[in-house]
Amino acid sequence: MISTNKIMSNRKEFERLAIEKAGLLPTGELSTCEWHGKFELFHILATDEVVCPKCYLEAKNKRFEIEETTGSLQYKDKEKKRYLKRYSIYGGRSFLDKGFKGFDAKSKQELEARDAAMAISKEIASGKVLNAILTGPAGTGKSHLAHAIVFNINAMSAEYSNQLSCLFIDFTSVMELIIASYSNNASDKKTAEYYINLMKTADVLVLDDLGTDVGKTDTNKMASDHTYKTLFKVLNAREGTKSTIISTNLTYDQLKNAYDSRISSRLSMNLKIIYFSDINDKRPGFGF
Known part of the structure; x- marks a missing residue:
């Protein structure tokens, strides 16, 4: 210049x-x-x-x-779009390439769950901040639709409003990585703060399979203090400014009991719940 x-x-x-x-x-x-x-x-x-x-x-x-600013914004958008692929932590991967079209929706409940997930995806992609809980038994497609939501937001948000950074986190896996980081046993030497900050800062976060740490859904067991504090740090930082999507085998009431009201209150703003309770187990050999 x-x-x-x-x-x-x-x-x-x-x-x-x-x-x-x-x-x-x-x-x-x-x-x-x-x-x-x-x-x-x-x-x-x-x-x-x-x-x-x-x-x-x-x-x-x-x-x-103007050209320099535009170029900088385009670079930031590209970096945000890579976020999902670069930083996500998966448990299973069977649903990664299936999306909404790959969700086998035949019953009324399955169609309602898919359509509700698509509506949530569009709302967040267009700039609205909201929270969602996908709740129901194992194997009913919660992780599949949760990933489809965030994948669609990642692909479409730039066209609707601004490119959003998206992240899919298997909650059990990330807690194992965080615990391993304390004893320096982590293979990549990443710290607990690294994982927590990833979850704090993503514009759209999926926490998949939350609640497996408290065991069966028919118990009143509460989450460990460490799990609770980790989850609170993440949700407290995100409250009101970033969208969070949770899939869980627990009902909303069980979730509140396991993680207490301070956690549930941080999810309550613009909360949408998708129920999978009447959907059969979709895993091969289950429910058919």
């Missing part, structure tokens, strides 16, 4: 830069500019126009700033 005030104080330097950098040639004729007073007319070699050199260079600098 050319600093017009600095270089115009040095006549020879200005002429050299005007010719080399801007394609301007001094004409030797004087004129008056309403913005810059008396000036020597310069000839634009590329277009054959005659202009005030300072006006021309200031306009050129402004165009450069």
